[in-house]
Amino acid sequence: MEFSVLYEAHLVVRDLQASARFYESILGFTPALATPDVRFYWTGHDRRHMFALWQLKPDDHEPRKHTGPDVSTWARSHLAFHLALPDFWIAIENLKRCGIEVRGFDGETDEPSVHTWVPALSVYFPDPDGHALEFISVLDEQPRLSLGVISWSEWNRMNA
Known part of the structure; x- marks a missing residue:
């Protein structure tokens, strides 16, 4: 088995709106899905590379019901x-x-x-x-x- 590329990566951010503006307008990422708490982007033109931003929610300590990152903490x-x-x-x-x-x-x-x-x-x-x-x-x-x-x-x- 050979892994040729990383398909997706996720970051927890403190200000989803500011981060979304940066990744869209400065880096030129193409929006794929937007909800109040997460933004997914295509980072290539072939839909084979994805990037996501998740809104930090410090009071969210519920067990994860999905496979996203822990949004209760932020780490650089x-x-x-x-x-x-x-x-x-x-x-x-x-x-x-x-x-x-x-x-x-x-x-x-x-x-x-x-x-x-x-x-x-x-x-x-x-x-x-x-x-x-x-x-x-x-x-x-x-x-x-x-x-x-x-x-x-x-x-x-x-x-x-």
């Missing part, structure tokens, strides 16, 4: 969204135009980082709720396990 989560390399650069520019701060892996620079063991190019940014989001693009070069995480400019110098 991390999700990475893969993009083809040309789309990666477009997505970063879109975030910046919208006033979203992007950071490399070290959090000290806005330059993308390369995870050399993959290798993959990535940037990190927050959603309105404080979840750590990442755009990532797998590169065609060979992995370099010993280098760890380096800047995009360092990676380019080494591969020139």
